[in-house]
Amino acid sequence: MRKTLAIVAILLFAVAALAQAPANRNANGIGYFMLQVPNPASMVMDGKSNDWAWFDPTYTVTMDQFVSEQAAPMQDPSDFDITVMMGWSPVPDNKWYLFAAVHDDTLDIEATDPGSPWADDCIEFAFCPIDQPRDADRAYGQCFVIKDPAFLSPPLPIIPSRYLGNPASWQAFCEAPYGAAGFSTNPPEARNFPIWTSDTGVDWYTEYNIAVWDHAEADGPASSPRTILEAGMFLPSNLWFEDGDGPWVSDITVRSNEAAAVQYFATSILLGMNDYTSPTAVQETTWGRVKNTF
Numbered sequence: 001m002r003k004t005l006a007i008v009a010i011l012l013f014a015v016a017a018l019a020q021a022p023a024n025r026n027a028n029g030i031g032y033f034m035l036q037v038p039n040p041a042s043m044v045m046d047g048k049s050n051d052w053a054w055f056d057p058t059y060t061v062t063m064d065q066f067v068s069e070q071a072a073p074m075q076d077p078s079d080f081d082i083t084v085m086m087g088w089s090p091v092p093d094n095k096w097y098l099f100a101a102v103h104d105d106t107l108d109i110e111a112t113d114p115g116s117p118w119a120d121d122c123i124e125f126a127f128c129p130i131d132q133p134r135d136a137d138r139a140y141g142q143c144f145v146i147k148d149p150a151f152l153s154p155p156l157p158i159i160p161s162r163y164l165g166n167p168a169s170w171q172a173f174c175e176a177p178y179g180a181a182g183f184s185t186n187p188p189e190a191r192n193f194p195i196w197t198s199d200t201g202v203d204w205y206t207e208y209n210i211a212v213w214d215h216a217e218a219d220g221p222a223s224s225p226r227t228i229l230e231a232g233m234f235l236p237s238n239l240w241f242e243d244g245d246g247p248w249v250s251d252i253t254v255r256s257n258e259a260a261a262v263q264y265f266a267t268s269i270l271l272g273m274n275d276y277t278s279p280t281a282v283q284e285t286t287w288g289r290v291k292n293t294f
């Protein structure tokens with residue numbers, strides 16, 4: 001009996017240890033930043049970055065700020081090279097924004113079944129404002145996969161991932177008015193093909209916005225508490241990029257291997273409009289003036 005109790009005590013200690021977030025949760029050792037979108041009404045989720053000219057490039061996330069979740073060697077930039085901008089908007093829009101540009105030797109978007117979105121070039125993303133490990137009860141379900149839906153049937157741009165319960169309820173978190181996404185490629189015709197490659201590769205672009213929830217319930221958005229995004233907020237969130245051409249290599253992620261080991265996410269800080277320097281300061285000033293008249 002004593003031995004059994006000792007084993008139970010050890011297991012409880014192990015569970016408690018697992019519940020601790022490691023000190024270094026971020027692949028870049030610092031953390032990531034989401035910038036307040038100056039004018040959400042001007043943002044079009046079409047996979048084109050012309051509406052991101054306001055973004056301060058200091059906060060662009062480049063490949064040196066990612067690691068392989070499986071500690072695999074990072075791919076050569078000609079094979080897979082990621083650039084990400086992240087934003088957020090306050091109420092009433094109240095969403096997380098992201099624009100990702102990936103240089104890739106081969107675009108692979110051949111999968112037709114939304115039930116297995118990981119087979120192709122894709123991005124998995126997740127958030128947990130209450131900061132629990134992913135498999136903990138309340139974090140479950142706030143994990144989504146986004147991939148070019150050109151060959152998917154139905155063509156769902158954002159697909160819930162790792163959820164329990166009714167798929168239709170979870171899909172509601174991904175669609176208007178809560179989520180939208182758009183895609184484009186350079187050259188534009190690349191996404192007309194299930195697999196496309198060239199000597200110089202291809203650039204593929206993913207843009208989305210999505211509502212954030214303190215926790216997502218299986219009944220859908222109506223029974224889930226929405227997170228109110230504000231400047232200065234700390235938002236545990238994560239990205240995993242997968243290069244779908246050839247055999248699967250690894251998940252390229254923003255969380256540290258230590259965080260992955262205990263299923264915690266990376267950390268982002270929401271910066272307000274006075275906290276960063278916009279390259280389109282004239283527009284920003286105009287917007288600030290308009291805002292001050294409210």
Ligand SMILES: [Ca+2]
Pocket residue numbers: 043044045046047048049050051207
């Ligand atoms: Ca756009």
Ligand SMILES: [Ca+2]
Pocket residue numbers: 078079080104105106243245
């Ligand atoms: Ca590749």
Ligand SMILES: [Ca+2]
Pocket residue numbers: 104105106107108121243244245
């Ligand atoms: Ca690829």
